[in-house]
Amino acid sequence: MKRNALSGAVVLLAVAVTSASEAAADGGLGPLGVTTVAAATKDSARVGALFDAEDAGHLAGGHFCTASVVHAVHRNLVVTAAHCLGEGGDLVFVPGYRDGRAPYGVWKVARVFLPDGWAKGQDEDSDVAFATLRARDGKGVEDVVGGNRLATRTTTGATAVTVTGYPNTREVPIRCINRPTSHSATQQRVDCPDFTGGTSGSPWVNGDGQVVGVLGGHEQGGATADISYSVVLGAEAAKLYREAASDP
Helix, strand or coil, rough: CCCCCCHCCCCCCCCCCCCCCCCHHHCCCCCCEEEEEECCCCCCEEEEEEEHHHCCCCCCCCCEEEEEECCCCCCCCEEEEEHHCCCCCCEEEEEEECCECCCCCCEEEEECCCCHHHHHCCCCCHCEEEEEECCEEEEEEHHHCCCCEEEECCCCCCEEEEECCCCCCCCCEEEECCCEEECCEEEEECCCCCCCCCCCCCCCEECCCCEEEEEEEEHHHCCCCCCEEEECCCCHHHHHHHHHHHCC
């Protein structure tokens, strides 16, 4: 179960990452279903780790979930799993986090947006959420690292997706490319090894550079490290995105 560390989950699994070339993934489709350490690129910089605000001064070992920047008019928005944000508390987002360092700064979460299905009953079909971030030096996070567009109502498996996330046993992000398949009318799955606790909220980015899934949903993202799930992003996610994207 890829739930967040705030719920008290302790992940004891060691993450074994293959030595396959990341260049293959960045330059084209690359090998499917192979997990590598994500190279530091403009695309991976849009993905970051979530921390409790009290850990902002000593980041190493403190991250508990993954989030990514999505395009919004105010250039201040990230998407993640609802179970990563549903317990309250002051949080920060660190895009491009590696080895205890914050190459693009530490960004304070200003406001959290949870869908009604999650807020009222922790419905696994509503396990997606957004958060706005406070500006730094007059800039939004999207001004610094860019952002992917969110795409709803897409066909599951229309293209392969790149999944990038932060296992809470590692201090670097991992990445895997594979084609999602349908688990149910409301859930999709992807077979990628070693996506353990901490990877909840990892974006699923399709061949057009759009976020079409967020690791979470069924079993809070999956009961094993090798199969991950996402809510099928539909009307509820689209409505929540519009609300969050309009927040200054």
